[in-house]
Amino acid sequence: MIYQETYCYREKNKIGDTFMKNSSSKRGGQARFSMKRKGSMNKKLNWMAAMGLCATALAGDYSSWVKYRNITLGTTGITTTSVNRIPILIRFNEATQSDMFTGADAVLANGADLRFTKTNGTTDLPFEVDYWTTGAGGSGAVWVLLDSVTANNSSAYSLKVYWSKSGATTASAPTTVFDTANGFLSVWHMNEGAGANLFSATGNGPAAAPGSGSAQTTNNPNAVIGAGKNFSAASAQFYQVGSDSTSLRLNSNTGPYTITAWANPSSCSARIAVIAKYANDNSTGTRQYALHTANSTDTWRMTNNPTLLSNQTSNNEYVADVSGSCIEGSWTYLSGTYSTGGVQPTADATGAAFVTLSVNGAVAVTGVTANQATGTSIGTAANTFIGKIASNERYMDGSIDEITVSKVTRTADWTKLSYETQKPGSTALSIGSSTANLAGAPSIASQPTNRSATVGTTVKFGVVATGTGPLAYKWVHRNTDTVGTNSDTLTLSNVAFTDTGSYKCVVRNSVSVTVSNSATLSVTPVALLPHRSAPFFNVRLSGSAIIFQLPGGEMQARVSVLDMKGREVWTRIVAAGSREFSWDGVTTTGTPVAPGVYSVRLFLNGVESARSRLVISR
DSSP: OEEEEEEOOSSSSOOOOOOOOOBOOOSSSSOOOOOOOTTOOOOOOBOOOOOSSSEEEEEEOOTTOOEEEEEEEOOTTTOSSOEEEEEEEEEEETTTSGGGTSSTTOOOGGGTTOEEEETTSSEEOOEEEEEEEOSTTOEEEEEEEEEEEOSSOTTSEEEEEEEOOTTOOOOOOHHHHTOGGGTEEEEEOOOSOTTOOBOBTTOOSOOBEEOTTSOOOEEETTSSSSOEEEEOTTTTOOEEEEESOGGGOOOSSSOOEEEEEEEEESOOSSOOEEEEEEOSSOSTTOEEEEEEEOSSTTOEEEEEOOTTSSSOSGGGOEEEEETTOOOTTOOEEEEEEEEESSOSSOOOTTOOEEEEEEETTEEEEEEEOSOOOTTOOOOOOSEEEESSBTTTBOOOOEEEEEEEEESSOOOHHHHHHHHHHHSTTOOSEEEOOOEEOOTTOOEEEEOOOOEEEETTOOEEEEOEEESSSOOEEEEEETTTEEESOSSSEEEEOSOOGGGOEEEEEEEEOSSOEEEOOOEEEEEEOSBOOTTSOTTSOEEEEETTEEEEEOOTTOSEEEEEEEOTTSOEEEEEEEESSSOEEOOOSBOTTSOBOOSEEEEEEEEETTEEEEEEEEEEOO
């Protein structure tokens, strides 16, 4: 089972938890994703991620997963700066990872038992199974979100993949991998069946619907990443995303944005389009962006046309052209950006605004113009199309795969790393040999259970753990505080209300680490105010002492001890606030009281609020 865990680095080891199970969801307003496989199978999952001042990750016990492999990402010669929160594609195939596809330890159907962690084996990495086909000749591809990838390093990032766990259910989390908080507006894997809508991995609608009145696209089972879509210009095939969709508005003003796609044109002899939000007329606000080919037949082009230019002619468009980049029958990775204010490496003389187009990871061209009016913005009036521009123009001839739309300008290093890890035959990732998983790793045989205790008493929690010794134990209270000693039992003496909350045990040995389930301690008082409920106020006894814990906000309290005839033998005014106060068995005048039964009473604002009995023996 996989849990979501929120944790703080108060120590070197993670110590907090807020558990939340995966839950599936249906299409509609819920988060969506498509599990991509040859033969086209769709699944959806609503994944919720906790956000806060502490880091958020997943925490699972993988000691019962049968196998794992180490994976290393190298960035030597690829990046010059670190890249953060980037989804990386990892490919697997039966030819080189045979036991993941065939035999008794093979990955479950659709990658249900796949798990990815950092090298410590306990900090999970969010991932999405793009597709997975088992058996001889099988293959799979998984998107994994990496938090920070160092630059120009042969071991820029290391992680593990676990598999072979009977009965495991999928932890694929597309909306976490392609998070809108990370700038992603829409990510189309293009894997749905013929005639079906294209759903976004971000969960950010709307869906892209097949073009009305046109022949439907067909699947390309051998696209760059699993299945893609074939488009025929002669059959006028396309998808329409929607009219003026607020979820796909790249920005309310001047950008920035990034559009990426894999494209394989079957013909470069006519103008063709991959994706566009662009009406080919001169009305204000109708031409926005387009990733397409230029007038010359071998040139890919990125176009941006802000709405407030002096007029909407081609002379006022921002364009970046890469001559010779449109090659028939060849998959090409295209990444177009638009930004203002000198964000990109090159700008015009005024540093005003510009478009870039990267082809196969290289920032090849930056196009600029100098006639953008002050206050220009990206328009929203046009429909968004995949496979064409405007109403009846520039239909795609060829195949498209993996379109992303982001409302941020991705850096040149982000673009290069994305290309180098996605391209077929990539050597940026190295997958190690299969390893029997964690022989002798600690495992929790008996979990701690919930406890209830009265103020001032003693309570114990315990676990039973197995694994190669010696085993080290660390008990954690409320996700942040380490409590107790190195023992499989936690003893809490003289408990108070501050001891309430969750407790769990972290068990570690030389092989690995595992974390127990959380158990809750509930603390109740000895005596309660008649008109108040716990834990607002309590009186408890400790030996021969009487201890009062007063709530904050009270002005003052009077504590009195009375004998059985109702005579006051001792009294004290206690200041406001949460505090403990004791009586030593001596009268107000300093004389020890006689043995017997006494009544302890507490008055708030002159009204008796609580009482308790005390037996004095000498």
